[in-house]
Amino acid sequence: MDWKSSDPVVPGPRTEDHLPHTARAAVKIVIVGGFGVGKTTMVGSVSEIRPLTTEETMTQAGIGVDDNFGSDSKTATTVAMDFGRISITEQLVLYLFGTPGQERFWFLWNGLFEGALGAVVLLDTRRLEVSFDVIGRLEERGVPFVVAVNSFPDAPRHPMKELRAALDLSDEIPIVECDARRRASGRDVLLTLMRFLHSPATARAPV
Known part of the structure; x- marks a missing residue:
């Protein structure tokens, strides 16, 4: 049966x-x-425009290939990227690109990194080991x-000092807690990144 929308079709971008x-x-x-840490959720929650997603339904083909620990209820996964936009100030706009989490799609990351000023590493404490390759x-x-x-109800909580040591991060790199479902929380993370990018330590770091 053909599906028809009741919404009028308006050519071109929406006003918002x-x-x-x-x-x-x-x-x-x-x-x-990594897979299922909340990247699509964060992009969608903070974006001031309708986010672009490339989610596909998960199938039996991913069993034994994709690590979906802690994401048993997840039925779709990003296969290319997520895209959103947020205005940090009236003058500064951030374009957000969420990467696919499954390792078999990581070859797409190189293209997404091109031209990026900075990044947010979203972490699930139930699977810290996934973040090692991401940070590398x-x-x-x-x-x-x-x-x-990212705050998951059943995720263990660790002191930031222990997390920093486990991830082998220098003292300059900020680690913050967030709830990817909440716009204000995601925006705070992005503001932390922008402050870090403007810090003297980052300005001295080799690119």
Whole structure:
């Protein structure tokens, strides 16, 4: 049966999707992390425009290939990228690119990293080991990043000092807690990244 929308079809972008006329600078930010850590959720919650997602239904083909620990109820997964936009100030706009989490799609990351000013590493404390390769790839590319610990109800909580040691992070790299479902929390993470990018330590770091 053909599906028909009751909404009128309006050509071109919606009014709310237009770039604010006050915008003077646009910055590309990538949201990275393992499978099921909440990247699509974060992009969707903070985006001021309707987010673009490339989610596909998970099938039996992924069994034994994709690590879905802690995400048993997840029925779809990002296969290319998520995209959203948020205005941090009237002049500064961030373009957000969420990466696919499954390792078999990580070859797409190189293209998404191109031109990125910085990154947010979204962390699930139930699967810390997934973040090692993620952080390593950012360090290899010279992309500055902050770490955001996403709050899952059944996830163990660790002191930030222990998490920093486990991830082998320098003292300069911020680690913050967040709830990827909440717009204010995600925005705070992005503000932390922007402050870090403007810090003297980041300015001295080799790219």
